[in-house]
Amino acid sequence: MRARTYHDSDADLGVLTGRTVAVIGYGNQGCAQAQNLRDSGGRVVIGNRDDDCRDRAVRDGFEVLGIDEAARVGQIVLLLIPDEVQPGVVAGHVAPGLRAGDTVVVASGYNLAFGLLDLPGDIDVVMVAPRMIGAAVRDRYRRGVGYPCLVSVERDATGTALHTALAIARAIGATAGGAVASSAREEAALDLFTEQAIWPTVFAVLQASYEVLAAAGFSDDAILDEMYLSGEPAEVFARIAEMGLLDQLRVHSRTSQYGQLLHLERSAELVGTLRERFTEILRGEILSGRFAAQWSAVGADAESRIRALLDRAGTHPLIAAERTISAAPGSTGERVTPCRPVKDRA
Incomplete structure (x- = not known):
């Protein structure tokens, strides 16, 4: 449509x-x-x-x-x-x-x-x-x-x-x-869906990946560079926006193309699981108004609620590894503090 x-x-x-x-x-x-x-x-x-x-x-x-x-x-x-x-x-x-x-x-x-x-x-x-x-x-x-x-x-x-x-x-x-x-309904639903379904799943994928790779004995530096610290995922997403999901594969090696497409086919069961999970988020949390009611009820306590969630998320070993690498001598990471959060609807 x-x-x-x-x-x-x-x-x-x-x-x-x-x-x-x-x-x-x-x-x-x-x-x-x-x-x-x-x-x-x-x-x-x-x-x-x-x-x-x-x-x-x-x-x-x-x-x-x-x-x-x-x-x-x-x-x-x-x-x-x-x-x-x-x-x-x-x-x-x-x-x-x-x-x-x-x-x-x-x-x-x-x-x-x-x-x-x-x-x-x-x-x-x-x-x-x-x-x-x-x-x-x-x-x-x-x-x-x-x-x-x-x-x-x-x-x-x-x-x-x-x-x-x-x-x-x-x-x-x-x-x-x-x-x-x-419409306001469509804009809000899509925005909330991205925030509550897509990005948490991306974070979970990175957490699980780190756990598997670290258990295999690979170094934190190499793992995090491969996963995202190098900036390569941002480049891939830029190509996706420019060329499309499948056509951007042309800028990857044939080894990469084959591996990605092979395991995409083998991920049908995972797609089904995600579909069920995402449907519950969209219909049960977002469109039902349940999330909006919960968030509105937080009120002035929003900052402390967010801090508590951040603190819990920060206990994952991936975050500890990331902070250690970012704090190492020679790190060029910079933090920007705007008047409002970078991802703001307003």
Whole structure:
């Protein structure tokens, strides 16, 4: 099943003329989208709490207001703050300043999909969700190169919500490569599925692989370099994105091609097991709303919950080996601390 794709020719930047865009949150996505909007000719103000990100917005030349005031000033309000804080911020600081005919834009479908945002009924609600971290959204805009993005209309109070969504998408550079028609439910479900099914399975594969290889007497340095520290998996995924899953095998040796394809055929039973597990995650946890209810209930305790999970995950010997290697003399590993986590929906 294919979805409609919107391009620059489908979007009219004139829709933004005379309207102020209030970007709530100047983290990774906020700073990128705000700068792209400004460079596209939009009038942009920033709503942010008093923190380092606010200081950065000032340095970048934006008019920076409190969140309450920014929501009152803007006719289009972009919610670019983390999922878990959006319901409280919207209820206490954004919704009171909205007027009939305004538009709220989300970059993540999560809170809309699970009914966690209490928004007035006389405003438009749309989603413009880049599938890129903020730095890439900014870089690709500057180079005139598109990036994946999902767009949807969740409420059309004015009859022109789609026009506004597409104008925002074009202004941030998303329609340069084609923005795909979607829904908050689809965006949230796919994002959560990747986070809860695909990546945990990748981590489990690496853990099991380390255990088998270490037990066979291979060194930690060689094992971790082979598995991921060399950066080779990132290169493989880049080729997959460029060429496709099977066609990228052409850049591997014939020994590698034969081994991969042979054991792909022998993994049918594993695929069946994963299918059952993934179906339970998708239907039993995500689409049922069970995960959203659990995560929303965590509230202010989120950081300590995440820390406890990280501490437990950190007890695996693979993590100990990785830390030892990273701390060794000559290691070039660097850690970056952005205003928001690198993988943020907002």
